[in-house]
Amino acid sequence: METGRTTVARANSHVTYPARVQLVAAMNPCRCGWLDDPGRACSRAPKCAADYQSRISGPVLDRIDLSVDVRAVSPADLTVPPSAEHSAVVARRVAAARERQRARYTDLNAGPGAGTPIRTNAEADGILLDRVATPDESGRRLLADAMERLRLSARGYHRVLRVARTLADLDGSDAVRRIHIAESLAYRRTASRPMASVTHRT
Numbered sequence: 381m382e383t384g385r386t387t388v389a390r391a392n393s394h395v396t397y398p399a400r401v402q403l404v405a406a407m408n409p410c411r412c413g414w415l416d417d418p419g420r421a422c423s424r425a426p427k428c429a430a431d432y433q434s435r436i437s438g439p440v441l442d443r444i445d446l447s448v449d450v451r452a453v454s455p456a457d458l459t460v461p462p463s464a465e466h467s468a469v470v471a472r473r474v475a476a477a478r479e480r481q482r483a484r485y486t487d488l489n490a491g492p493g494a495g496t497p498i499r500t501n502a503e504a505d506g507i508l509l510d511r512v513a514t515p516d517e518s519g520r521r522l523l524a525d526a527m528e529r530l531r532l533s534a535r536g537y538h539r540v541l542r543v544a545r546t547l548a549d550l551d552g553s554d555a556v557r558r559i560h561i562a563e564s565l566a567y568r569r570t571a572s573r574p575m576a577s578v579t580h581r582t
Contacts, residue, residue, distance in 0.1 A: 381442050382535075384503075403444075409433070416451065438570070445539050447569040477549035484512065501545045509538060513545035518558040526565050540564045 384400035403468070410429035414420035420430070422428055437544060441447075485498040488508065498504055504512055515523060544564040548556045 385412075405444075407436075431530055441569055442533055442536055443539075444458050444569070446567045449569070473550055476552070477546065479547045480552075481546075488512075501542050501549070504542065505538070505543070509545075513541040513556050515541075515544065515556040515561050516558065519544070519556060519561040522558055522561050522565075526561075530568070530570050531567070532568075532570070536568065536570070540568065543567060 381401075381403060384398065385396050386399040387394055387396045392487045409415040409558075410422075410425065410496045411422070412422050412428075414422070415425055415429050437546070481500050485500070485504075488511075498508065501513070514520075523537070523540065526532060526540075530536075532540070540561065543565075544556050544560040547560040547563050551560070
């Protein structure tokens with residue numbers, strides 16, 4: 381999940397293979413899945429939700445960049461007009477953000493001392509990440525405050541920066557601003573910040 385590589389160890393040798401994947405997972409907020417429905421939720425709510433969600437360890441949560449709560453679809457939701465923004469519009473915005481990243485890292489990969497070619501923000505780390513994703517002063521203050529309040533790890537800190545850099549690219553912004561840091565933080569879930577009272581369908 382983190383290095384993009386997997387190593388197979390045997391008695392006489394170790395072989396490393398590329399293993400960069402995108403992990404997509406879903407879960408219910410509690411065992412029965414009806415935490416947000418008073419008529420169907422069990423009598424142990426909300427304690428049952430805390431017990432159920434605690435089965436996912438903090439280190440695993442720390443490696444998940446985007447966590448989105450999705451409410452159950454109601455009959456009324458099925459009758460409303462579709463969103464004004466179609467998938468094709470979103471796809472064009474994503475393609476433009478990927479092109480910004482390609483151009484950015486093409487220039488950086490050509491510099492002196494360039495190592496393994498970087499293509500996306502997800503691959504940026506260390507000094508390179510600081511170079512491309514350092515937020516403005518307001519964003520830095522917000523991130524520092526969040527580090528204290530949410531007790532983010534060093535890994536979480538860098539993951540927030542990567543997501544914020546991508547959000548800035550989607551906005552067409554050269555700089556990472558406070559608004560991008562705020563949105564990136566909103567996507568993070570920590571062990572001390574459990575899932576909201578929503579129903580997921582897995």
